[in-house]
Amino acid sequence: MLRFLAVRALGALGVLVALVTAVFVLQTAVPGDPVRASVGLNASDEVVAQERERLGLDKPLPTQYVGYLGQAVQGSFGESLRTGRDVRDDIGAFLPATIELAGFSILLAGAGGLLIGILAVVSSRFAAPARVLFVGGASVPSFLLALILIYVFYFKLSWLPLSGRTNLDSAPEGPTGLLLVDSLLHVRLDVFVDALRHLILPATALALVPAVAIGRVLRSSLIEVYRADYIRTLHAKGLTPRAVLWKHALRNALSAPLTMAGLQLGLLLGGVVIVEAIFAWPGIGLYLNQSIQFGDLRAIAGVTLVVGAGYVFVNTLVDLAQAAADPRIRL
Amino acid sequence: MPVRGVVSLGSGTEAVTRRGQASRIRDIGALERVGLVVLLLLLSTSLVAPWFVVDPVIPVAPPFQAPSLQHVLGTDDVGQDVFSRVIFGLRTSWLSAAAVIASAIVIGGAIGLVAGARGGWVDALLMRLTDTFLALPGPVLAIAVAATLGASLRNTVIGIAVVWWPWYARLVRGEVRALAARPHVDAARLSGVSAPRLVLRHLLPGALPPVIVTASLDIQILVLTLAGLSFIGLGAPPPAPELGAMAARGADYLFASPWIPLAPGCAVFILAVAANLAGDGVRDLFDRS
Numbered sequence: 001m002l003r004f005l006a007v008r009a010l011g012a013l014g015v016l017v018a019l020v021t022a023v024f025v026l027q028t029a030v031p032g033d034p035v036r037a038s039v040g041l042n043a044s045d046e047v048v049a050q051e052r053e054r055l056g057l058d059k060p061l062p063t064q065y066v067g068y069l070g071q072a073v074q075g076s077f078g079e080s081l082r083t084g085r086d087v088r089d090d091i092g093a094f095l096p097a098t099i100e101l102a103g104f105s106i107l108l109a110g111a112g113g114l115l116i117g118i119l120a121v122v123s124s125r126f127a128a129p130a131r132v133l134f135v136g137g138a139s140v141p142s143f144l145l146a147l148i149l150i151y152v153f154y155f156k157l158s159w160l161p162l163s164g165r166t167n168l169d170s171a172p173e174g175p176t177g178l179l180l181v182d183s184l185l186h187v188r189l190d191v192f193v194d195a196l197r198h199l200i201l202p203a204t205a206l207a208l209v210p211a212v213a214i215g216r217v218l219r220s221s222l223i224e225v226y227r228a229d230y231i232r233t234l235h236a237k238g239l240t241p242r243a244v245l246w247k248h249a250l251r252n253a254l255s256a257p258l259t260m261a262g263l264q265l266g267l268l269l270g271g272v273v274i275v276e277a278i279f280a281w282p283g284i285g286l287y288l289n290q291s292i293q294f295g296d297l298r299a300i301a302g303v304t305l306v307v308g309a310g311y312v313f314v315n316t317l318v319d320l321a322q323a324a325a326d327p328r329i330r331l
Numbered sequence: 332m333p334v335r336g337v338v339s340l341g342s343g344t345e346a347v348t349r350r351g352q353a354s355r356i357r358d359i360g361a362l363e364r365v366g367l368v369v370l371l372l373l374l375s376t377s378l379v380a381p382w383f384v385v386d387p388v389i390p391v392a393p394p395f396q397a398p399s400l401q402h403v404l405g406t407d408d409v410g411q412d413v414f415s416r417v418i419f420g421l422r423t424s425w426l427s428a429a430a431v432i433a434s435a436i437v438i439g440g441a442i443g444l445v446a447g448a449r450g451g452w453v454d455a456l457l458m459r460l461t462d463t464f465l466a467l468p469g470p471v472l473a474i475a476v477a478a479t480l481g482a483s484l485r486n487t488v489i490g491i492a493v494v495w496w497p498w499y500a501r502l503v504r505g506e507v508r509a510l511a512a513r514p515h516v517d518a519a520r521l522s523g524v525s526a527p528r529l530v531l532r533h534l535l536p537g538a539l540p541p542v543i544v545t546a547s548l549d550i551q552i553l554v555l556t557l558a559g560l561s562f563i564g565l566g567a568p569p570p571a572p573e574l575g576a577m578a579a580r581g582a583d584y585l586f587a588s589p590w591i592p593l594a595p596g597c598a599v600f601i602l603a604v605a606a607n608l609a610g611d612g613v614r615d616l617f618d619r620s
Contacts, residue, residue: 015466022472026479135362139603141555143562143578144596147585151593155586270470274562278582289563292478304475311468 004323012316019308020072023301024065030297055079077302082294087302091284095306096177097165098283102265102272104180104199105206109268110261112207113214117257120219121226122245130219137212142271146205146278153201160201163280166194202279206271210264217260221253228252255322262318269307359612366608370550373602377422384415387572395588404594407577408584409570413591416572417598423567424574424602427488428553432546434492439499440542446500447507448530458504461497469494470556477565484567487560491553502545506538540617548610551603558599574599 035052043051052058055078056067071078077087120130153160161167165179171194172186180199183191225231226249234244276285284303291299359367385391390410391402398405404413446457477490510516511534519533560566561575569576574595581592 011466015463018463019467022467023475026476030479030481135607136600136604139551139555139600139607141558141562141575141578141596141599141603143559143575143582144593144600147578147582147592147596151585151589266468267470269468270474270556270559273474274559277563277579288474292474292482292564295481297479300475300478304471307471308467311471312466315466 001323005320008316008319008323012312015312016309017069019305019312020069021065023304024068027297027301028061028064072305077305078298080291080296080299080302082291082296082299087299090287090299091302091306094282094284094287097281098272098276098285100165100178100180101199101202101206101276101281101283102268103178105203105268106210106261106265108203108207109210109214109264112211113218113257113261116211116215117218117222118245118250120215121222122241130215133212134216137208138216140208142205142209143274143278145208146202146275149201149205150278161198165198165282166191167198168194171195202275202281205275205278206268209271210261210268213264214257214260218253218257221256222249225249225253255326258318258322262315265314266311269311359615363608363612363615366605366610367612369601370605370609373421373605374425377418377425380418381422384418385412387411387416387419388570395584395591397588398590405588405590407581407588407591411570413577413594416577417574417595419572420574420577420595421598421602423484423572424554424557424599425550425606427484427557428550430488431491431495431553431557432549434488435495435499435549436542436546438492439496439501440503440538442496443500443503443505444507444530444535444538447504447511448534450508450511454504457500461500461504464494464497465501467494470559473556474560474563474565477560482565482568484571484573487557487565490565491556491560495549495553498545499542502541503538506541507534510534510537544610544614544617547613548607551606551610554599554603554606 035048035055035057039047039051049058056064059067068078075088077091079085080087080090083090116130116133119126150162154162165171168191171179171191172182172188174182175185176182179195180192183189183195231244231249234248235241239247272283272285273288274285275281276283277289280286284306288300288303290296291303388411390406391412392406392410394406394408394410396402396406396410402412402414404417407413407416442457442461446454446461473487473490473494475490476493477487480486480489516529516533519529524533557566558575558578561573562579564576564579566573566576569580577595578592578599581588581595584591585593
């Protein structure tokens with residue numbers, strides 16, 4: 001187990017270094033002159049040269065690379081050309097909202113996937129709807145779902161708010177930055193309910209596709225498990241179908257859906273950029289979106305690094321959790 | 332967007348030697364057949380229709396007209412015909428998806444072929460590189476590449492292709508490794524076939540069926556991914572008719588004129604569903620088990 005841990009951690013580290021390298025190469029390979037673009041096209045050559053020197057962009061590429069790598073290790077990604085602040089501080093301000101949204105979505109997707117997968121196997125009446133869901137649910141673009149949800153639940157029914165994280169000015173700030181958690185820590189139930197109401201629509205828009213994907217994988221691995229001899233033995237010794245499912249079958253079928261959930265997180269993080277823009281959710285997706293419109297390369301690179309690192313971290317954790325749960329998984 | 336798995340069709344050789352009996356339309360389920368037909372219809376109409384519909388980038392009627400017989404999907408905020416724009420958008424959508432798949436097959440196929448055929452340290456190095464790409468969050472990296480290169484349709488296709496090839500590299504490498512151990516390859520080698528010919532004539536054809544199946548299943552995911560990137564402004568600049576960008580710009584009019592953002596969104600959905608079913612159909616066609 002210790003060896004497994006070490007090798008996986010080393011592998012993750014290698015991937016992170018590759019990520020930083022890729023992002024660095026990308027920034028240097030960009031056509032045009034970002035410095036000139038940032039100081040203005042009418043600026044004199046001296047001003048451009050000064051700005052270039054200040055940003056360290058006049059040094060040879062290998063030096064820049066080592067510098068960038070060193071900075072990235074310390075969590076610094078340079079100064080944003082748009083906000084003038086360190087990209088790290090910008091991301092720090094926007095990150096909690098995204099963690100709350102993405103975390104809530106992946107939980108929702110996991111619960112939904114569990115429900116769909118189990119129903120598709122144990123209920124014959126649900127087989128046909130499940131089929132429709134598997135084909136259709138995976139094909140809904142997240143922006144379409146978001147717009148439809150807004151149209152129905154905000155515009156027509158007025159059940160849920162349109163955008164943002166909360167309407168309350170007095171929402172507590174800190175310590176975690178996650179409104180759901182902070183409101184509970186401050187014992188502010190009104191804020192908790194308000195934050196939850198704001199979360200439902202964007203989280204649903206993000207969760208549908210991963211839920212379907214997880215449900216699909218769970219369904220096939222459950223079917224596989226139900227074919228095993230020990231399940232027949234359990235039935236034969238008189239266990240109720242419910243006990244067989246919850247105590248034995250489900251546990252052994254969870255490995256593949258768990259991996260799928262980890263992989264889906266990558267897609268979900270891509271979807272965050274779209275959904276946050278639609279719901280004006282103040283997270284790094286919205287930040288990335290604004291940076292793209294402005295052409296702020298350092299901000300784009302910083303967000304890519306943070307999101308990429310988070311993704312690698314979560315998937316390494318998933319791997320380790322599986323290795324801990326299943327002794328057959330070794331190198 | 333379902334995560335893509337490596338398609339396994341048993342060993343590639345069987346698929347080749349049995350190709351004669353494998354390709355039967357009868358093997359495809361009814362729903363999948365409908366999907367194939369709808370997909371082909373969408374592809375062909377979107378190719379032909381541009382000559383029959385009104386110009387998608389000039390105002391042809393007053394803005395914000397609700398769907399009517401004259402303008403089936405209404406008009407948008409500047410009076411462009413939404414139906415016409417959707418048709419053009421569909422064409423851009425699947426042509427871009429095809430472009431990504433083609434580049435992914437060429438790049439990934441070449442890398443997989445070299446890795447699988449050479450083996451040894453070349454294989455180890457190339458596959459390590461491939462795995463590294465697979466360990467990163469694809470959509471986010473694609474966004475980063477496209478955004479850094481600058482918003483245009485070409486750069487978006489490049490950005491997605493950059494994260495797409497590793498799947499094909501793995502797939503082709505696996506098939507080639509499996510094939511290389513088969514007797515017919517030994518026989519060819521012993522009869523003095525040159526190395527390039529061995530690779531192209533005896534290894535590559537065996538790797539084709541799983542590549543075709545994966546490619547057809549990929550169309551759905553790519554259509555969705557491209558629409559998503561277009562939605563956040565990574566695509567052709569306005570007024571080019573792109574489905575994602577149309578929905579993004581139309582979102583402002585969701586309450587008063589819902590057809591403006593919803594029509595292009597639904598077009599993406601229909602194309603994706605058809606591509607999904609058609610992909611399953613193609614898999615059934617090749618899968619004998």
